[in-house]
Amino acid sequence: MSLDVGLSLAGGRAARQGSWTVTPLHAVVAVFLMAIMLRGVLPFNVDVSWWLIVCERMLDGQRLYVDILETNPPMAGSVYMLGVVLARAIHMRPEVVTNGLIFLLIAASLALTWRALRFSSLRERAGGAAAVWAAALLTILPMYDFGQREHLALVVMLPALAVYILRANREPVAPSAILIAGLCAATTMNFKPYFVFGVGFCILTAAAQARDWRVLFAPENWIAAALVVIHALCIVAFYPEYFTLIYPLVRDVYLLLKAPLLAILLTSATVLWLVAIMVVLAMQSRRRKVDAAALVVMAGSLGFAVSFFVQGKGWGYHAYPMVALGLLAAGWAVAAGGDEQAGLRRLRAGAILIVALSFANACLWFNASVDMRRVQEEVRLIGPRPKILMLSAAAVIGHPMVRELQGTWVSRQEALWTREIVRRALKDGSIDQATADRLAPYVARERAGLIEDFRKQPPDVVVIDNQDSDWGNWAAADPELSALLKAYVSVKNINGIEILRRADLS
Incomplete structure (x- = not known):
């Protein structure tokens, strides 16, 4: 939870005396180095790859929600803009x-968290161990989902979490920490409205633990609320299409994309989260006094669990904040548990083993990705820097392939999900034919955008997904699309994914 720099200074003194001590700071650096090496091995995330394309197009003059179709609020893309701008500059x-x-x-988040807790009693109890554990949860645990919005939202939230813990402990909070906490909490909630549960549960728990309702109206909460309102007003002013074009589409179509509740409850993420919570409760049951830090972090985990279930997709990255905070609470409860009694020592040993196994299993869960290397290599053979168009709702087919090949993404959207969602909802009985007919204008608008993009920038490669859908038959039955595709020849079919190239390419 904190960066115990004081311990690192002690290690420095020991080194000057002829010995060397591994300090929490050394361990945190080692964790970072391990995570950086992982980035060179793991594939780049599909959605982050798409958002880099969005940022590049915006810098080139295209308008978000007009020339670029995206369902997320502007905050989702703006966080990647600095990386694109800096990359162009250097x-x-x-x-x-x-x-x-x-x-x-x-x-920076870990450093600010340590600074907020520097005068707290928490630093003396388990600060160094918790700092290393937090570093591992933020750098290694995301695996394939590194850089996703949920990952960034939790990273940004950590300094605010430290302030909520101080409030729960009735400890003083520095003015700078108040300002930073308000900014961090607002940024987290601005990523997605669902994240208000994670922030809100922490605030409510802090107030309940402190037995002081005034915690609900602490200055950082007013700052966060004001910044959220300002952000919403900025969207209205600068991105009105988000409310006029995107919100109705999300409300009517995108929210149909939900997994059965039972399937979400049975995911590995849910099981891992429950195991982490049980570890916290088991450690708390042996303590005479409630640990405010573990309680507040666990409440945040519960809030993000609500977000996970409300979104209803069951996707891995949606579960990251709840699992990471659950494991953070469990790790804190173990590190701060003490060794006074033999029974407690045995409990701690068992808890450490469970938390370690949970971390390993969570890494496997968050590393789930679809291997599209065969498709990518086949497209690479067609020619350098290809212009690619995809007929599919599966974004993982085209991303990050197009960036790996230094190609151009022809479509205005990451994938053609509108038609696919309506088709599947009708097929599984989620909607009736009358509802499908009411949603037909959304499907028609997506088709019109596809054809306009096709004609404006004829692709070198067209990838058609017949693996789990019927995009080939759909395109063949459409007079305009079938006419456009006559200029293409089939190159390869890989497990139902058909690759076409323009016939005039040598």
């Missing part, structure tokens, strides 16, 4: 610069 790949900036953000 002539490096945006992926490398973006990852570097994220690591700097994590380091």
Whole structure:
């Protein structure tokens, strides 16, 4: 939870005396180095890759929600803009610069968290161990989902979490920490409205633990609320299309994309989260006094669990904040548990093993990705820097492939999900034919945008997904699309994913 720099200074003194001591700061640096090496091995995330394209297009003059179709609020893309701008300035790949900036953000978040807790009794109890654990949860645990909005939202929230813990402990909070906490909490909530549960549960728990309702109206909460309102007003002023074009589409179509509740409850993420919470409760049951830090962090985890279930997709990155905070609370409860009694020592040993196994399993869960290397290599053979168009709702087919090949993404959107959501909802009985007919204008608008993009910038490669859908038959039955596709020849079919190239390409 904190960066115990004081311990590192002690290590420095020991080194000057002829010995060397591993300090929490050394361990945090080692964790960062391990995580940086992982970035060179793991594939780049599909959505982050798309957002880099969005930022590049915006810098080139295209308008978000008009020339670029995206369902997320502007905050989702603006956080990647600095990486793209800096990459252009120093002539490096945006992926490398973006990852570097994220690591700097994590380091800054941990440093600000330590600074907020520097006068707290928490630092003396488990600060160093918790700092190392927090670093691992923020840098290594995300795995394939590194850089996703949920990941960044939790990174930014950490200094605010420290202030909520201080409020719960009835400890003083520095004015600078109040300002930073308000800014961090607002940024987290501005990523997605669902994240208000994570922030709100922390505030409510802090007030309940402190037995002081005034905590609900602490200055950082007013600052956060004001910044959220200002952000909303800025969207209205600068991105009115988000409310006139995107919100109705999200409300009527995108929210149909939900997994069954039972399926979400049975995901590995839910099980891992429950295990982490049980570890916290088991450790708390042996303590004479409630640990405010573990309680507030666990409340934040519960709030993000509500966000996970409300979104209803069951996707891995949606679960990251709840799992990471659950493991953070469990790690804190173990580190601060003490060794006074033999029974407690055995409980701690068992809890450490469970938390370690949970971390390993969570890494496997968050590393889930779809291997599209065969498709990418086939497209690479067609020619350098290809212009690519995809007929599919599966974004993972085209991203990050197009960036890996230094190609151009022809479509205005990441994937053609509108038609696919309506088709699947009708097929599984989620909607009836009358509702499908009411949603037909959204599907028609997506088709019109696809054809306009096709004609404006004829692609070198067209990828058609017949793996789990019927995009090939749909295109063949459409007079305009089938006419456009006559200029293309089939190159390869890889497990139902058909690759076409323009016939006039040598």
